[in-house]
Amino acid sequence: MLIQQKEISELISCSYHKIYEQFKKNCIKTYYLSIPTDVLNYLKQDLFILPKECNLHTGLSSQTENTKFIGEASNFSDEEDDDDENVVPEFPEFSKQILEILDKLGGSAFIKTNWHSPKDAFWITAGQTLKARDLSDVYQLLKASSICKEDLNIVNVENFHQIVFKKWKEIHPGTEFRCFVRNKNLIAISPRDWPQYHEHFKTQKNDIIKDIVSLFKEKIKNNFSIDSYCFDVLRETKDHVVIIDFSPFNEKFTAPLAFDWSYLHGDDIILSQNNDEEDDNPEFRYLANNDVGIQPNPRNNYGFPLDMINWFKNNSNANEQIQNLSELSIQQQADDDDEQ
Incomplete structure (x- = not known):
C-alpha cells in the first residue's frame, strides 16, 4: 500500500498511545508497551513459533497444546536442519512486562497495535475470542494477524510501535x-x-x-x-x-x-x-426495521489461513485437529448469533 507523508503524519496523530495520554479520563483503562526491535522483528516474521517463556507459565489452552504452536519450531520448517529456523525465540524481560500488565488489568485484556486489533486472528485462541488471558494469547493473536503485521510495517520510526492493552469488558x-x-x-x-x-x-x-x-x-x-x-x-x-x-x-x-x-x-x-x-x-x-434481512456476520470475513490448514494436513493427527477447530468455529458463531 502506497502511503504519502501526509497520511503517515495523520496515522501518527491517531496512534492510540498518543491519544490515550490526552483523553485518558474518557477512555477505558489502558496500558501500553513499546515494542523492542528484536520483538518487532519477531512479530513481523511469518514463521509461527511462540517464545520460550510461553512454556514457562500456566494457562496454556488445550487447543494451543494440541496444535503444538509452542516451541515446536521444527514443525514449521521444511528444512529441519536449519539452525536459524529451529531456534525458539526468547524475550524474558518483555514477556515479564506483559504479564505484569495483564495482572494490573485483572488477568485479561483486549490488545491491539497502534491502530488495529487482531480481529482476523480470533480463531487461534481458546474459545475463539480476542480476550488475551496469558502470554500465549498475546503472542498468538499478534503473530497470526495480518492486520497487525500491516500496522507494524507502516511507520518506520524507532521505538514508535506499541502493544496496547485495554481492560477487558464485555461490550454489546x-x-x-x-x-x-x-x-x-x-x-x-x-x-x-x-x-x-x-x-x-x-x-x-x-x-x-x-x-x-x-x-x-x-x-x-x-x-x-x-x-x-x-x-x-x-x-x-x-x-x-x-x-x-x-x-x-x-x-x-x-x-x-x-x-x-x-x-x-x-x-x-x-x-x-x-x-x-x-x-x-x-x-x-x-x-x-423494514430493511432487516439476512445480514452477513463480519466474523465470517476472517477464518483459518490456508497455510495453517496446509500445515495441519502435513501432520499425522490432521483430521482431528481440523475438526476440533471447525467445531470451535461453529460453536462461536452460534454463541454470537445468540447474543444479537
Missing part, C-alpha cells in the same frame, strides 16, 4: 459507534456493528446523537491535533460516552460502515466555518 455490539469529523465538523455517525439491526437505535436516536455531540464538543473538537479524522465511541448508558479509538479520515485506513467515502468527501455535506451552536449536526445512519 449495539453500543459502539463510529464518528466522522471533517474540517473539525462532526458530520456523520454509524453503528460499528453495521449492517446489523438493533431495535433501540430508532427509539434512542436523538439521545445517541446528543450524547456523542456533547462528548465531541466538550472533549475532542478543539483538542485534537488534526482537523479531519474518525473516532469510535462506546455508549452503554444515557449521558455516558467513552472514547474507544481514533483513525484517519481516509479510505485506506478506515471503513465508512453505513456511509461511503464519496459521500463523506462530497459537496452534499455543508461544513460550518464557525463555532456557533449550529455546528455539528451529524447524520446518524442505522439499519431501519
